[in-house]
């Protein structure tokens with residue numbers, strides 16, 4: 001990856017201190033000048049709830065990668081603030097981190113991402129901003145603990161639901177390529193990013209057991225029981241959004257092709273077995 005510096009060298013990542021943002025920042029390090037933005041970011045503190053710090057942090061950037069906080073009650077409002085700031089700061093290209101299957105009426109946080117996609121397309125067309133959308137499926141790294149040694153896994157949905165787990169590092173590499181290759185090449189594109197296999201949680205656990213000789217106790221429990229154990233800190237809105245997602249996963253598979261992922265990476269996407277340690 002080589003940066004055409006005629007449009008500047010700096011790329012801002014909104015949400016850079018989170019799980020996704022750290023991976024995208026790592027993929028861009030050494031290629032572009034990375035500005036890490038979030039409330040706790042030391043160099044570029046920003047607040048998407050108020051817009052504080054955004055214009056200053058975006059000024060001089062060629063591109064912005066926008067990652068919303070997980071299951072936020074109003075993601076479109078956060079994106080609207082960031083887009084206004086990006087336009088005021090003269091940013092060329094905004095890349096929005098969406099999700100596979102955004103239009104899923106049973107999952108409110110996916111529906112908010114569908115609204116964000118529409119907002120981005122409309123804003124881009126009205127204000128002359130280049131845009132690109134990435135739609136990753138579930139990350140393989142959501143199961144990092146089991147892949148790297150935990151002896152048990154409890155999920156609030158069926159152990160047999162299939163997912164096209166995509167490696168977060170592959171998603172980050174795609175994001176970095178798009179930001180580096182730039183606006184003209186990727187403007188107007190919506191890329192769905194699946195991994196190379198369709199696997200259930202049961203398949204993943206069996207793979208880990210076979211590859212490592214470890215045994216992993218797996219269990220599916222009810223959403224309410226899971227929430228009592230893990231969701232006590234969540235707001236009622238986040239509780240409801242996550243519960244809806246788990247109920248959806250209990251009901252049907254969540255799949256996406258790896259064809260676009262492979263094309264954008266220029267190589268085969270990472271299979272789960274490569275992440276097992």
Ligand SMILES: NC(=O)c1ccc[n+]([C@@H]2O[C@H](COP(=O)([O-])OP(=O)(O)OC[C@H]3O[C@@H](n4cnc5c(N)ncnc54)[C@H](OP(=O)(O)O)[C@@H]3O)[C@@H](O)[C@H]2O)c1
Pocket residue numbers: 014015016017018019020021037038039040041046047048049067068069070071097098099100136137138139142
């Ligand atoms: N996990 C998956 O499989 C998957 C798949 C596809 C898409 N996604 C999407 O990826 C996104 C990010 O997920 P994640 O797990 O990386 O989230 P995360 O680890 O919780 O990170 C969220 C980031 O947002 C920042 N943030 C929170 N509130 C903010 C505010 N008011 N102003 C500015 N920054 C704020 C956080 O930093 P501070 O707290 O310091 O501000 C942090 O850097 C979500 O929208 C999720 O839906 C996830």
